[in-house]
Amino acid sequence: MKIVIKYLLMFCLFISGMLLVAQNDDNFINQDPKFTIRGSVKESDTRNPIQNVNIEVSGGGYTTTDIFGNFKIEVRKGDELIIRHKDFETVYHIIQNDDDIQVEVEPNEEENFKLSKSKKISNTRKPETFNALMDSAKAYLRKDAKKSIQFIADALSESKSSKENSGAYQVLGDIYSYWKQHDLAVSNYRISLQNSNSSSVKLKLADAYMKNKNYQESIETYKDINRRDLSNWQLTDLYEGLGDVYLLTKSYNLSIGAYEDGLKVAQKHLITPKITDLNSKLAQVYNAKGEPQKAGAFFNKSMRLANTENKKRAVEEKIKVADFESEKNNYDDEIELRKEALNTINEIETTDANIENESPLTPQKQNYKIGNAYASQRDYGNAIPYLQKSIEEADSKEDLIVQKDATRKLSEVYRDAGQFDKALLAYQDYVDLVDKLYSRKEQEISQAARFSKDITSKQNRILSLESDRALSESKYQLSEEQAKRQKLIIYSLIGGLFLLLVGAFLMFKYIKQQRLANNLLALKSLRSQMNPHFIFNALNSVNSFIASNDERTANKYLTDFSLLMRAVLENSEEDFIPLEKEIKLLELYTKLEHFRFQDKFDYTINVDENIKVEDFVIPPMLLQPYIENAVWHGLRYKKTKGHLEIGIAQTKQDEIKITITDDGIGRKKSKSLKTENQQKQNSKGMGNIKKRVSILNAMYKDKVDVFIDDFQDEEDTGTKVVVTLKKD
Numbered sequence: 001m002k003i004v005i006k007y008l009l010m011f012c013l014f015i016s017g018m019l020l021v022a023q024n025d026d027n028f029i030n031q032d033p034k035f036t037i038r039g040s041v042k043e044s045d046t047r048n049p050i051q052n053v054n055i056e057v058s059g060g061g062y063t064t065t066d067i068f069g070n071f072k073i074e075v076r077k078g079d080e081l082i083i084r085h086k087d088f089e090t091v092y093h094i095i096q097n098d099d100d101i102q103v104e105v106e107p108n109e110e111e112n113f114k115l116s117k118s119k120k121i122s123n124t125r126k127p128e129t130f131n132a133l134m135d136s137a138k139a140y141l142r143k144d145a146k147k148s149i150q151f152i153a154d155a156l157s158e159s160k161s162s163k164e165n166s167g168a169y170q171v172l173g174d175i176y177s178y179w180k181q182h183d184l185a186v187s188n189y190r191i192s193l194q195n196s197n198s199s200s201v202k203l204k205l206a207d208a209y210m211k212n213k214n215y216q217e218s219i220e221t222y223k224d225i226n227r228r229d230l231s232n233w234q235l236t237d238l239y240e241g242l243g244d245v246y247l248l249t250k251s252y253n254l255s256i257g258a259y260e261d262g263l264k265v266a267q268k269h270l271i272t273p274k275i276t277d278l279n280s281k282l283a284q285v286y287n288a289k290g291e292p293q294k295a296g297a298f299f300n301k302s303m304r305l306a307n308t309e310n311k312k313r314a315v316e317e318k319i320k321v322a323d324f325e326s327e328k329n330n331y332d333d334e335i336e337l338r339k340e341a342l343n344t345i346n347e348i349e350t351t352d353a354n355i356e357n358e359s360p361l362t363p364q365k366q367n368y369k370i371g372n373a374y375a376s377q378r379d380y381g382n383a384i385p386y387l388q389k390s391i392e393e394a395d396s397k398e399d400l401i402v403q404k405d406a407t408r409k410l411s412e413v414y415r416d417a418g419q420f421d422k423a424l425l426a427y428q429d430y431v432d433l434v435d436k437l438y439s440r441k442e443q444e445i446s447q448a449a450r451f452s453k454d455i456t457s458k459q460n461r462i463l464s465l466e467s468d469r470a471l472s473e474s475k476y477q478l479s480e481e482q483a484k485r486q487k488l489i490i491y492s493l494i495g496g497l498f499l500l501l502v503g504a505f506l507m508f509k510y511i512k513q514q515r516l517a518n519n520l521l522a523l524k525s526l527r528s529q530m531n532p533h534f535i536f537n538a539l540n541s542v543n544s545f546i547a548s549n550d551e552r553t554a555n556k557y558l559t560d561f562s563l564l565m566r567a568v569l570e571n572s573e574e575d576f577i578p579l580e581k582e583i584k585l586l587e588l589y590t591k592l593e594h595f596r597f598q599d600k601f602d603y604t605i606n607v608d609e610n611i612k613v614e615d616f617v618i619p620p621m622l623l624q625p626y627i628e629n630a631v632w633h634g635l636r637y638k639k640t641k642g643h644l645e646i647g648i649a650q651t652k653q654d655e656i657k658i659t660i661t662d663d664g665i666g667r668k669k670s671k672s673l674k675t676e677n678q679q680k681q682n683s684k685g686m687g688n689i690k691k692r693v694s695i696l697n698a699m700y701k702d703k704v705d706v707f708i709d710d711f712q713d714e715e716d717t718g719t720k721v722v723v724t725l726k727k728d
Contacts, residue, residue, distance in 0.1 A: 038072045039101030041065050041083060050105070054084040078439065130158040137171055145179045166196035173204060182212035199229040203237055210245050218245045232269040236262045240274070243281060252289040256282065273313070276305040280317060283324070292328060299324055312361065315344040319360050322369070331373045338373070342366045357399040364393040368406045375409065380417040387413065404433040544596070557595055564588045571620035575696070579616040579648075579656075579725070582623065583607060586646060589624055593631045601635040601662070603644040611650045618725055619696055619704065625689050626660045626721045634664020634719055637673060642718075654727040659720065666710060666717035 041053045049069025056062050057073060058080035065071045075081065075095045083091040088105040137151035152172045159165050169192035176185035189205035192198070202225045209218035222242045227235055239262030246255035259282050266274035283298035299321045306317035322337035345361050355361050371386035387410040394403035407430040414423035567585055571577050583605070590603050607613070627646070635642040647659040664670070693704050705724040710717045 034074045034076055035098050036072055036074050037095065037098055037101060039103060040070045041103045041105065042069050044104040044106050050085060056082040058082065130155050130164055133158060134168065134171060141175050141178060145175055148175050162195040166192045166198065169195065170201050173208065177208055182208050186212055199225050200234060203234060207241055210241065215245050215249050232265060233271060236266045236271055236274045239265065240278060247285050247288065252285055255285045259285065273309065276302055276309065276313065276317065279305060280320060287324060295324065311344050312348055315341045315361060326373065331377050335370055335373050338366050338370045357397060364390045364397065364399055364402045367393065368402055372409055375413050380413050383413050384410065400433060400437045404430060404437055407433055557592060560588060560592055564592065568621065574620055576617035577620045578614065579618050580613040582618045582620065583613065586623055586627065590627060597631060597636060599641065600638065601631065601642040601644050605646045608649045611648060611656060616656055616725060616727055619692060623658060623660065623723065630660060630662040630664060630719060633670040634662045634666065637665050637670065656725050658723040658725065661718065661720045663718040667719055
């Protein structure tokens with residue numbers, strides 16, 4: 001008998017529910033009592049009332065404003081008031097209470113000029129810069145789509161380059177993406193890329209394609225991105241996005257491959273948030289693929305990683321794992337995870353009051369799911385309190401969807417628990433909530449339609465700006481074609497001038513090479529003149545020994561002379577020889593001269609020990625003529641025995657000085673003793689040296705310097721020759 005009564009009550013409950021649904025419209029009409037509200041519509045700047053404004057209520061009812069701009073109309077709480085007039089944008093207002101409504105409006109942009117002219121109000125405004133308008137657009141991106149889009153339109157009118165256009169359309173795409181208008185987001189990202197190619201915009205375009213369900217276009221865009229242009233974070237985003245698209249198209253193996261590639265980049269560069277996200281997504285794809293064990297392993301890893309980040313991220317991951325456990329009917333694990341998450345959510349709510357009802361991080365959703373899990377275990381005693389709490393929280397936060405679902409579940413739990421009277425009451429509440437939700441959805445659909453209409457209108461206006469800009473660019477290109485012809489003539493003239501300059505440079509280079517060749521030839525000629533002069537003097541010395549019947553001395557002299565001659569002839573083709581070799585030649589030559597004039601002078605050759613003689617080079621036969629002059633024209637005529645000194649010292653790191661001094665009769669007295677023929681010979685020899693030094697300095701940038709002066713102020717003044725030699 002009890003079983004019959006139970007099923008009879010259940011049948012009555014079902015019939016009552018059906019009747020309540022059938023009476024949905026009547027319940028909605030009688031849901032809240034009507035009341036009258038008063039209001040007024042005025043201009044915001046002049047405070048003048050506006051007559052004949054259309055006042056409409058979404059649930060029915062219509063009136064207009066009088067000559068004073070006032071109106072009154074019957075409404076219910078939750079109704080939407082629609083205020084329309086041709087001179088301003090339509091205003092929408094949700095009725096919350098019976099307070100009077102004061103509406104202040106601004107004229108439409110199209111009427112600005114006419115209204116300002118009739119009222120004689122100055123409408124001059126300093127135009128904002130492109131960057132300022134873009135900053136304003138970004139500031140309103142998440143608050144007011146219409147304002148943000150209007151700022152973009154204004155910014156485009158101020159744009160002066162393709163780069164600025166690209167930036168503006170990119171932000172416009174961001175606006176549409178945030179407000180879930182993905183088709184418009186795609187259009188504007190594409191326009192942005194037409195103005196300026198950017199890998200970061202391509203990433204956004206690929207994501208917009210995916211959200212607009214253009215999966216193949218999304219995959220192609222991701223693959224077309226040049227990965228070298230991306231930062232490590234962006235590269236991880238690319239692999240993650242590619243994995244998301246493959247998951248949506250059920251290409252699970254490709255999705256796993258993309259996620260794993262992204263995980264490698266994230267781990268290599270220690271991008272912690274992405275490591276957590278990709279482990280979580282790998283878990284989801286393995287779960288979708290039907291491999292719950294692998295999914296569980298990745299979920300455990302992602303949850304451990306999330307716990308090392310902030311509380312919000314940790315609780316998000318915990319809820320994902322709870323959903324996973326629910327799918328596997330592991331209700332105990334699910335309940336434990338959701339209770340832990342619930343405690344964290346309550347902590348987060350105390351610091352972050354901006355958690356929206358759409359977020360999974362709401363206590364009403366988690367309480368509902370805990371109650372649902374208990375109900376699945378037939379633990380009605382624990383299920384009922386959580387469902388009741390979910391309903392209370394959803395009611396306080398106006399989350400009708402969760403409130404409706406929790407109320408229906410509570411009715412089912414009461415029914416299954418045998419509490420049919422409570423089940424009926426809960427079901428009645430559920431039907432009322434369905435009515436409220438239906439009414440709200442109608443308003444949301446109406447608002448969404450208006451929103452879509454508004455942004456489409458603004459988008460069309462922006463596209464017309466883009467068309468105007470494209471037309472202006474085409475006109476500009478036509479003028480550019482005309483300018484190109486003039487540029488071609490100018491460039492031809494510049495090209496001709498350039499060729500002349502190149503020709504002049506080649507000519508200069510040729511002349512320089514010829515000059516170098518002439519200098520080399522001149523040096524060779526001068527060296528060839530030095531050798532006969534030297535040989536002639538040496539042979540005179542040999543002849544004097546033979547004339548004096550001193551054959552032994554002549555033979556010894558001739559032997560040393562042959563060594564010297566061989567070295568001189570070997571060096572005759574060189575511009576420079578090592579300083580070390582020149583010193584040996586000087587020692588040999590001075591030894592020969594001293595051998596002949598032993599009674600006339602002594603000599604010393606001093607080389608500074610600190611000099612690295614191997615680092616310096618010197619023109620061959622440069623010093624010999626000065627030593628020869630010192631001996632033959634200075635010391636030979638001295639009444640007493642003289643002295644010849646050759647000193648080599650380093651004065652700077654890259655410079656040495658070679659000093660040849662004698663205390664002979666001096667240049668002036670020597671000149672007076674010479675015959676006319678001897679003066680010519682000496683003049684030619686010294687002139688030869690000067691020419692060689694001059695040519696060498698021209699070729700090697702002042703490498704050699706020669707200075708000749710009197711040695712002292714005594715009777716035998718002597719001569720001092722200083723040769724300065726620079727390192728290469």
